[in-house]
Amino acid sequence: MKPMITISRIVAFSSLLCIPLLSHAGAYIFSSGTSPDVITHPSNYTGTGGVLTVSVCIAPTSESIAEMTVSVENAIATWNQLEPTTGNLIFGASNDIPSGEIDFESTLAHELGHCVGLAHPNLATESGLGEPDRNYTKADEGPNNMFDLGIGGDGVRGSQDDIRGDDINLHWFRTIDNNPFVMTGTVDTSTYSRSLLDLPAGSSFAANADRTVSTLFGVSNTEAVMQQGQGLDEDQRQLGHDDVATLRLGMAGVDETEGTADDYTLNLVYGGVASGCDITVQVTGTSFAFCSVGGAGVSGDHLRITSATAQFGTAAQFNWYFNPNPSQQEIIFEDGFEI
């Protein structure tokens, strides 16, 4: 017998505060307090230089295949192009995302970053901290087993004057100026470091590319794609300098020196709807979005991704906005032909 149900539906206005999260290069998956110098490379990197091809497929069992295809192709092109930008946060009427919806392409760009080895440059939710302390730069708690969170004189979490006690920095920074919103010249360990001893004068900790930190460097509406947190009605499809620098630091190879034989360039290729790719993208389940990866050693502190699955909650449950517009960027398909 069908139960008789009374429903009173109350749909209330939700005051959406897209709470702002309070290049450089950022941080890598698998780095930790005991292994702070780990650099994680994308799939298939074995220490040999050249073009590193990583295939990206949509799982045949995925939902929303037709809707998501353009976003997948666009996000692949974004990571292939590695073009750092400022002003990559586009809100409200300035973007094509309807109010109350979440941009699938922006979320995918973030998760693809995880799938190729990048971690959050901020402490994020994995720290166990609440907002806004998650905005502090990624670090290990250090010997006192607690995060030391001194905001410093500028009152901005994640900035260069933060006082972090014995926290072990895990965020690679540009040594000349500790500025995560620029990237010029060589990107390797001659110009980037994780050691706080290499900070420039005036800095007490590595600055991360959080949008509130950006204002201290004279840029606005700018944030690393890898910064944790996706807002509603927010386009963040383009990479920041921190995102690009993190990947380029890895691309300098196991000798961590740009311009040598072990350097590689990342080439994500779209494999269509198929199984067996290096990165599988699927829309399914009840979680918002994540990438799960496996890893293996390459050499010393260098690891590589061995498997990656990026999963996004179903469109039946989440108000995804699927961008229908192909970007103008070059997209290489697995058969080698461009569109």
Add this chain to the structure above:
Amino acid sequence: MLYKHLFVLCCFVVVPLSAAQAESLRYEKIFNQVTAKDNRLILSVDENGSVALHRPLFMTRSGDYQWQLDAQALNTLWSLMDQQSLAQVDQALLNRNLAQLKQTVLVSTSNTDISYFEWVANASTEMHSLEVEGLEAWAGIFKDQSDLQILQRIEQDLWQWINLQLQQEGVQ
């Protein structure tokens, strides 16, 4: 867009539970990666079958819902909760097992959604609770970890139950 709707349907049946069947449930899924102030799905069911559901704005069919279950529907829900299996899951042991598993293989996930289960068992006043971060991801990685699989299955069943309830009442 600001809007409020209040629909009250007549002809409901309420069958109060006996004192011996003191069961209640609270389930939450916290979507930590969404920066909206309201970022959690909340389902609560009390011992009388009163249901309250909150879906945040970024979810389909967002809003707050309240409805009443009769005894049969309530029993169906409790069976989904699989309380016998749930009662066997110990939070501390689950945490230790998960931590140990993470040490054995080089894996990582960016899933920071938190699944929270809180219930009062049948004929009891003791409240139990379980919480797992990244449940869906870790259950997918550690397929032989029985506690994770139990919780994952219950979570999936709850989501399906919610969908069915909303569909039955024509909520699009």
